[in-house]
Amino acid sequence: MRPSKVPLITLILVLVFFYLPIGFLVMNSFNKSRYASNWGGFSTYWYERLWERTDILAALGNSVKIATMASLLSMVLGTAAAFALERYKSKLQDAHRLLVTVPLVLPDILMGMSLLLLFVSFGAQLSLYTITIAHVTFCLSYVALVVQARLQDFDFNVVEAARDLGATKTQAFIKVTLPLLAPGIFAGGLLAFTLSIDDYVITYFVKGPGSDTLPTLVYSMIKKSKDLPVINALSSLMLLVTFAVVAVSQRLTRPPATPS
Amino acid sequence: MASYLRFENVTRRFGSFTAVNNVTLDIEHGETFSLLGPSGCGKTTLLRMAAGFDKPDEGRVLLDGKDITPLPPEQRPVNTVFQSYALFPHLSIRDNIAFGPKIAKWAPEKISRGVDEMLELVDLKAHADKKPSQLSGGQKQRVALARALVNKPKVLLLDEPLAALDLKLRQRLLVELDAIHDEVGITFIYVTHDQGEAMSISDRIAVMNKGVIEQVGPPVQIYEAPRTSFVAAFIGDTNFLDGKIIDCIDSRFSRCEVKGFGSIVIDNDKPVSKGDRVHLSLRPEKLIVSREQPTTKETDNAIAGKVEDVIYYGSHTRYWVRCGDWKLCAEMQHRQYQLDETPPKWGDQVWLKWHANDGFLLEQYREEDEGMLTLPDAV
Numbered sequence: 001m002r003p004s005k006v007p008l009i010t011l012i013l014v015l016v017f018f019y020l021p022i023g024f025l026v027m028n029s030f031n032k033s034r035y036a037s038n039w040g041g042f043s044t045y046w047y048e049r050l051w052e053r054t055d056i057l058a059a060l061g062n063s064v065k066i067a068t069m070a071s072l073l074s075m076v077l078g079t080a081a082a083f084a085l086e087r088y089k090s091k092l093q094d095a096h097r098l099l100v101t102v103p104l105v106l107p108d109i110l111m112g113m114s115l116l117l118l119f120v121s122f123g124a125q126l127s128l129y130t131i132t133i134a135h136v137t138f139c140l141s142y143v144a145l146v147v148q149a150r151l152q153d154f155d156f157n158v159v160e161a162a163r164d165l166g167a168t169k170t171q172a173f174i175k176v177t178l179p180l181l182a183p184g185i186f187a188g189g190l191l192a193f194t195l196s197i198d199d200y201v202i203t204y205f206v207k208g209p210g211s212d213t214l215p216t217l218v219y220s221m222i223k224k225s226k227d228l229p230v231i232n233a234l235s236s237l238m239l240l241v242t243f244a245v246v247a248v249s250q251r252l253t254r255p256p257a258t259p260s
Numbered sequence: 261m262a263s264y265l266r267f268e269n270v271t272r273r274f275g276s277f278t279a280v281n282n283v284t285l286d287i288e289h290g291e292t293f294s295l296l297g298p299s300g301c302g303k304t305t306l307l308r309m310a311a312g313f314d315k316p317d318e319g320r321v322l323l324d325g326k327d328i329t330p331l332p333p334e335q336r337p338v339n340t341v342f343q344s345y346a347l348f349p350h351l352s353i354r355d356n357i358a359f360g361p362k363i364a365k366w367a368p369e370k371i372s373r374g375v376d377e378m379l380e381l382v383d384l385k386a387h388a389d390k391k392p393s394q395l396s397g398g399q400k401q402r403v404a405l406a407r408a409l410v411n412k413p414k415v416l417l418l419d420e421p422l423a424a425l426d427l428k429l430r431q432r433l434l435v436e437l438d439a440i441h442d443e444v445g446i447t448f449i450y451v452t453h454d455q456g457e458a459m460s461i462s463d464r465i466a467v468m469n470k471g472v473i474e475q476v477g478p479p480v481q482i483y484e485a486p487r488t489s490f491v492a493a494f495i496g497d498t499n500f501l502d503g504k505i506i507d508c509i510d511s512r513f514s515r516c517e518v519k520g521f522g523s524i525v526i527d528n529d530k531p532v533s534k535g536d537r538v539h540l541s542l543r544p545e546k547l548i549v550s551r552e553q554p555t556t557k558e559t560d561n562a563i564a565g566k567v568e569d570v571i572y573y574g575s576h577t578r579y580w581v582r583c584g585d586w587k588l589c590a591e592m593q594h595r596q597y598q599l600d601e602t603p604p605k606w607g608d609q610v611w612l613k614w615h616a617n618d619g620f621l622l623e624q625y626r627e628e629d630e631g632m633l634t635l636p637d638a639v
């Protein structure tokens with residue numbers, strides 16, 4: 001029987017729906033004309049303008065700093081959380097799993113508001129650090145989920161084997177457990193990085209004056225229409241980076257090929 | 261004989277389940293010792309307590325006279341071959357084997373010499389730089405063995421090492437394992453549920469059931485002189501008869517009445533006196549099946565019966581023969597002189613003959629075993 005064409009057609013339609021607007025944006029970033037309505041010819045003019053904008057470069061620097069810190073922290077904390085969820089026996093484990101997963105889908109407004117309230121009540125100065133802490137709260141869940149998936153088919157006999165061969169608990173963790181989990185942890189970290197770098201809502205709540213990240217800056221820029229083509233160029237670059245990061249992360253989470 | 265590895269009154273409980281119940285066991289230096297029993301009998305728990313992955317709730321584990329009970333696995337001079345191999349998937353075969361020596365900080369030349377020796381021993385030189393996922397099951401098993409042996413352990417623990425392999429490969433590796441044991445000369449403790457493996461590789465076997473050791477002895481003794489009904493039925497197949505001593509003929513033989521069967525001559529494997537109740541184990545291959553009434557001496561038994569089932573196994577045939585209230589399983593090899601007459605068929609009247617020595621009295625008589633002991637299954 002010939003396979004039905006319906007799934008293929010659906011897939012193509014869905015992809016068009018996803019990527020048509022993005023394609024339009026990318027195309028416009030190379031449009032010489034300032035207005036999207038007419039094509040003024042191919043040009044890298046807006047990319048050059050982008051390079052001259054110190055406010056954008058500063059915001060990019062902030063975003064990268066925050067995303068790096070947040071993903072590193074959530075790699076450590078998320079891995080610890082994944083171990084706790086996978087290895088301990090408790091009647092409350094289902095509840096724990098829920099509590100770790102929920103931040104992924106919790107409304108950003110709620111997260112942002114509650115974090116702001118917390119920071120204010122502690123008298124913390126809003127800064128890049130408060131943004132980083134805020135980002136860790138949801139990035140951690142991502143890493144925890146990815147690492148826990150790795151742990152589920154992790155053969156803990158190899159850890160016993162390492163102990164049996166003379167390794168202390170710490171040596172066994174460093175020489176066996178960590179190298180085997182590293183692809184999962186790293187993939188989770190990369191996903192966390194992409195989440196952090198394009199977060200707007202939560203960041204907006206907890207950012208202090210002058211600590212703009214790329215998304216918050218872009219949002220304030222679109223009020224001025226003369227900046228729009230520059231934003232197109234910026235968005236296209238971010239798109240490129242995101243694709244690259246997700247591709248690497250997908251490679252890492254692919255289960256290793258095992259010939260039988 | 262001196263005890264090398266000793267379990268002393270060891271008990272291990274998991275919640276309300278007692279996995280190992282007050283076990284005392286002495287294993288000698290250099291022997292291959294098997295822990296044999298069905299799953300859940302406590303054999304693996306006992307092994308894990310020797311390796312240090314598990315600690316006894318009561319009792320001690322002694323190695324070479326030293327109490328090793330409180331030591332963590334990394335400080336015990338024993339190594340384990342795991343059922344799942346547990347090779348390190350991110351390391352090459354060479355690095356897998358070198359793992360222990362590297363942790364122990366051997367000199368680099370010593371490490372590479374040791375690893376080469378091991379690769380030679382298990383015949384995997386050509387695969388040294390491969391990853392475990394590129395090897396077959398049998399090769400992985402050899403790597404696991406080499407990885408353990410390179411550390412020169414005082415005792416090698418093998419946890420069902422061949423369970424994941426197919427029959428032919430299992431038989432070949434068993435021979436190899438035996439050869440390696442002869443070569444390295446260290447104590448092997450071999451955990452298995454497969455009586456064939458245990459019988460063929462062991463110097464001595466401990467048969468375990470429900471957390472206790474039912475019998476310890478060399479394979480021949482375990483098979484020919486089982487102490488309990490469990491051992492008799494777990495190791496090979498056997499027929500059980502429940503009887504009562506009615507006459508002590510002399511110091512060697514007695515006459516025993518089996519209800520609904522007849523009176524038979526038995527060998528006094530243990531001291532018996534008139535009126536004692538006994539369980540007799542009668543292995544299928546000891547019974548001779550014939551159509552004609554066999555000639556008997558006074559130490560022979562011959563009982564008439566009717567064939568109720570015949571199963572052909574290629575190398576032998578099994579007959580289930582109804583004798584009075586009892587059904588006995590008899591096994592015959594296909595030798596030409598036995599086939600001169602046509603082999604018995606379903607429904608034929610036949611005779612079963614055996615010598616008094618071929619039966620064996622279980623050491624323990626238990627009221628609850630009366631009539632409960634089962635025949636070998638017809639499969």
